[in-house]
Amino acid sequence: MSWLPIPPDSHFSLANIPFGIISSPQNPAPRPAIAIGDYVLDLRSFASGGGFSASAEIQKHASVFAQPTLNAFAALGRPFHRAARQYLQDVFSADTTRPEVLRDNTELRERALLARRDVENHLPMSIGDYTDFYAGKNHAYNVGVLFRGPANALQPNYMHLPVAYHGRASSVVVSGTPIRRPWGQILKDPKAEPKVPVVAPCEKLDLELEMGMFICKENILGSPVPVRDAEEYVFGYVLMNDWSARDVQAWEYVPLGPFTAKNFGTSISAWVVLADALEESKGPGIENTTELLPYLKEGRKDNVLGVELEVDLITGSGNKTTISRTNSRNLLWSWPQMIAHHTVTGCNMRVGDLLGSGTISGAEPGSEGSILEQTQGGKVVLSLASGEERKFIQDGDTLVIRGWFGKEGAYVGFGEVSGRVEAALPLF
Amino acid sequence: MSWLPIPPDSHFSLANIPFGIISSPQNPAPRPAIAIGDYVLDLRSFASGGGFSASAEIQKHASVFAQPTLNAFAALGRPFHRAARQYLQDVFSADTTRPEVLRDNTELRERALLARRDVENHLPMSIGDYTDFYAGKNHAYNVGVLFRGPANALQPNYMHLPVAYHGRASSVVVSGTPIRRPWGQILKDPKAEPKVPVVAPCEKLDLELEMGMFICKENILGSPVPVRDAEEYVFGYVLMNDWSARDVQAWEYVPLGPFTAKNFGTSISAWVVLADALEESKGPGIENTTELLPYLKEGRKDNVLGVELEVDLITGSGNKTTISRTNSRNLLWSWPQMIAHHTVTGCNMRVGDLLGSGTISGAEPGSEGSILEQTQGGKVVLSLASGEERKFIQDGDTLVIRGWFGKEGAYVGFGEVSGRVEAALPLF
Numbered sequence: 001m002s003w004l005p006i007p008p009d010s011h012f013s014l015a016n017i018p019f020g021i022i023s024s025p026q027n028p029a030p031r032p033a034i035a036i037g038d039y040v041l042d043l044r045s046f047a048s049g050g051g052f053s054a055s056a057e058i059q060k061h062a063s064v065f066a067q068p069t070l071n072a073f074a075a076l077g078r079p080f081h082r083a084a085r086q087y088l089q090d091v092f093s094a095d096t097t098r099p100e101v102l103r104d105n106t107e108l109r110e111r112a113l114l115a116r117r118d119v120e121n122h123l124p125m126s127i128g129d130y131t132d133f134y135a136g137k138n139h140a141y142n143v144g145v146l147f148r149g150p151a152n153a154l155q156p157n158y159m160h161l162p163v164a165y166h167g168r169a170s171s172v173v174v175s176g177t178p179i180r181r182p183w184g185q186i187l188k189d190p191k192a193e194p195k196v197p198v199v200a201p202c203e204k205l206d207l208e209l210e211m212g213m214f215i216c217k218e219n220i221l222g223s224p225v226p227v228r229d230a231e232e233y234v235f236g237y238v239l240m241n242d243w244s245a246r247d248v249q250a251w252e253y254v255p256l257g258p259f260t261a262k263n264f265g266t267s268i269s270a271w272v273v274l275a276d277a278l279e280e281s282k283g284p285g286i287e288n289t290t291e292l293l294p295y296l297k298e299g300r301k302d303n304v305l306g307v308e309l310e311v312d313l314i315t316g317s318g319n320k321t322t323i324s325r326t327n328s329r330n331l332l333w334s335w336p337q338m339i340a341h342h343t344v345t346g347c348n349m350r351v352g353d354l355l356g357s358g359t360i361s362g363a364e365p366g367s368e369g370s371i372l373e374q375t376q377g378g379k380v381v382l383s384l385a386s387g388e389e390r391k392f393i394q395d396g397d398t399l400v401i402r403g404w405f406g407k408e409g410a411y412v413g414f415g416e417v418s419g420r421v422e423a424a425l426p427l428f
Numbered sequence: 429m430s431w432l433p434i435p436p437d438s439h440f441s442l443a444n445i446p447f448g449i450i451s452s453p454q455n456p457a458p459r460p461a462i463a464i465g466d467y468v469l470d471l472r473s474f475a476s477g478g479g480f481s482a483s484a485e486i487q488k489h490a491s492v493f494a495q496p497t498l499n500a501f502a503a504l505g506r507p508f509h510r511a512a513r514q515y516l517q518d519v520f521s522a523d524t525t526r527p528e529v530l531r532d533n534t535e536l537r538e539r540a541l542l543a544r545r546d547v548e549n550h551l552p553m554s555i556g557d558y559t560d561f562y563a564g565k566n567h568a569y570n571v572g573v574l575f576r577g578p579a580n581a582l583q584p585n586y587m588h589l590p591v592a593y594h595g596r597a598s599s600v601v602v603s604g605t606p607i608r609r610p611w612g613q614i615l616k617d618p619k620a621e622p623k624v625p626v627v628a629p630c631e632k633l634d635l636e637l638e639m640g641m642f643i644c645k646e647n648i649l650g651s652p653v654p655v656r657d658a659e660e661y662v663f664g665y666v667l668m669n670d671w672s673a674r675d676v677q678a679w680e681y682v683p684l685g686p687f688t689a690k691n692f693g694t695s696i697s698a699w700v701v702l703a704d705a706l707e708e709s710k711g712p713g714i715e716n717t718t719e720l721l722p723y724l725k726e727g728r729k730d731n732v733l734g735v736e737l738e739v740d741l742i743t744g745s746g747n748k749t750t751i752s753r754t755n756s757r758n759l760l761w762s763w764p765q766m767i768a769h770h771t772v773t774g775c776n777m778r779v780g781d782l783l784g785s786g787t788i789s790g791a792e793p794g795s796e797g798s799i800l801e802q803t804q805g806g807k808v809v810l811s812l813a814s815g816e817e818r819k820f821i822q823d824g825d826t827l828v829i830r831g832w833f834g835k836e837g838a839y840v841g842f843g844e845v846s847g848r849v850e851a852a853l854p855l856f
């Protein structure tokens with residue numbers, strides 16, 4: 001398929017071409033790149049070395065590849081992303097129509113093609129607002145049971161609109177960034193009266209397995225985005241771990257929703273998989289028999305991404321357990337529906353805005369996207385391969401989410417999003 | 429006091445010196461300025477014309493006054509803001525020690541001193557994250573009664589921590605920007621079963637009278653800000669109207685808090701009143717007899733700003749009614765306490781982050797900071813001076829919030845934040 005050797009199990013096949021921001025020991029300036037096999041193509045070097053000169057259209061905008069984020073590239077819109085991805089797929093093809101660009105250009109290969117293990121990844125986008133949806137119906141139900149009991153698990157609004165809340169953009173970090181166990185206000189005994197909280201390191205630290213989506217188009221404040229046009233606003237996707245302090249959340253979240261329980265870190269994978277690359281993965285999500293309001297009605301019922309997802313917990317001593325396997329079809333709403341709802345009031349989206357899907361859980365045991373669900377709030381234990389047990393995440397644990405679509409030799413994958421939990425520091 | 433004629437009732441006395449971003453017909457580039465009396469001093473022109481040359485320290489950083497936002501100026505920190513304000517107070521003093529800088533410099537006066545009515549204001553800061561607190565206890569109680577009844581009006585956490593939620597930064601607009609009545613999902617009859625919402629223009633559009641605060645210092649993710657250090661993070665203050673769609677809010681807000689009900693527009697006043705300028709207004713807020721956790725304990729009980737606040741409703745035909753009079757002392761928490769709580773988990777603040785106080789209501793009738801409270805959710809009517817009545821805001825109404833501290837001749841005021849409500853457009 002490619003003249004570049006790409007391992008058949010690589011997430012970064014020629015079918016993918018995900019974009020990210022890298023730096024290298026030789027050049028610490030953050031700059032755009034694509035991942036391909038075990039390599040990255042440094043797009044700044046590639047562009048400045050004439051790599052895009054075979055396409056007048058891309059060449060005209062090549063300055064976007066000299067930026068420290070992908071925002072300028074994203075803002076050029078889906079047709080441009082498509083052209084860039086197709087161009088690069090051709091450049092790396094075994095039967096490339098442009099062999100002189102890279103395959104037969106030793107100097108540019110040496111300058112722009114770097115070993116992926118040698119580069120450092122940075123946040124791919126400058127994030128304006130971060131909104132977290134709650135579209136994983138199984139998760140919403142499971143958590144609702146734990147927080148409010150089965151009778152009120154799903155609120156009356158749940159099947160009618162994509163529930164969401166505004167999240168914290170400043171604490172979104174790229175995969176590999178350590179997560180410091182947070183302090184917070186906690187009510188140790190919810191049944192005791194009077195209710196007197198303590199401030200303490202979180203004892204119920206959890207992950208949330210999510211997909212993230214970056215916005216590439218702006219609407220004007222006051223102008224909702226019709227669901228039929230919303231796909232144009234989708235730049236691409238990442239894996240996301242929306243770390244959560246469950247004990248903090250339980251005490252603080254009424255009546256205005258989670259706040260400090262979610263503001264200490266949200267990890268995303270380094271490579272943005274373009275919207276086009278996952279188009280073929282789409283299919284039906286969780287069935288919704290509710291009659292939808294017109295602004296949420298899509299012409300199709302199969303517009304939900306189908307990404308295989310796995311979560312590993314790696315203990316401090318390096319012992320790995322895959323604690324969850326699921327698929328992103330376990331969502332009630334498509335990304336266009338989420339965008340349509342987000343903007344129905346006229347809310348303006350900006351390039352670089354990040355939307356989270358909400359935690360993705362399957363309906364079967366072992367497919368839950370949070371430990372809260374797996375241990376029923378800490379009531380049962382999660383057994384690890386090492387023989388250890390967990391009720392929640394311990395210091396030194398590394399949580400890794402992997403996601404991919406497709407078959408061997410043609411995977412469209414994300415690599416992973418990982419984060420190691422470090423012990424809380426003394427408060428002051 | 430000043431060689432420049434300043435009307436004694438001006439909010440922009442020599443005691444104030446608030447900073448903002450302006451453009452003018454002659455020069456459409458947004459740039460920093462201060463407001464003084466009926467004038468503004470264009471700081472870019474002032475700096476480039478040598479206005480700061482009498483201070484080596486300010487001159488060294490004069491490039492911050494050539495930026496299109498105040499972020500770079502803010503990031504220089506409180507001692508720098510203090511030096512700049514004091515320098516400018518001296519420059520405008522009747523007994524200025526530097527008469528050659530402006531008073532006796534006709535050319536620079538003509539270039540940099542512009543009539544305030546001739547300039548346009550822009551958002552003063554590039555806003556990273558926007559967090560809205562809920563520190564107005566009277567408001568929280570009043571709204572709690574309406575949404576959940578008196579028994580559950582204030583949640584058990586309310587007196588223990590500054591309740592807050594993440595807001596939408598993209599839709600924060602500067603005073604004068606029209607607000608388009610939003611569409612949204614609404615449950616017209618909350619008692620009917622099954623609960624079937626409609627999508628319709630908001631029928632319960634409301635204002636929220638708040639103070640806003642801009643951040644000028646960053647902490648590293650994972651490092652909480654101690655309450656004793658939090659004052660260093662306060663750049664300055666604005667008035668804020670956090671427009672709210674009450675019917676949308678009532679249907680959507682459980683369990684994750686307000687989302688689309690608050691994402692269509694938040695108006696802020698144009699001029700940032702520096703933290704120092706309101707230091708003397710501080711005094712006790714609403715009493716809290718709850719034993720606070722150590723990270724929220726301040727060495728003082730009188731750290732809440734005292735800003736007089738008024739709300740006018742101006743009908744489409746121009747008839748004005750002052751519908752509320754209150755004071756920002758009606759808050760349960762100080763800004764340092766809000767910062768300390770926001771960051772207790774290690775959440776990182778960034779320069780330009782905006783924090784809202786939550787709606788400020790007094791305890792007496794006529795001092796409520798929202799129409800929801802004044803009309804008890806639309807159950808009673810609000811009588812206007814024109815003889816008209818309101819249950820909520822109508823199309824064509826302009827809502828104006830004014831705020832000030834101090835005495836005639838030395839007011840430290842905000843001017844106003846105003847917004848006119850325009851009729852909803854057809855949805856698509």
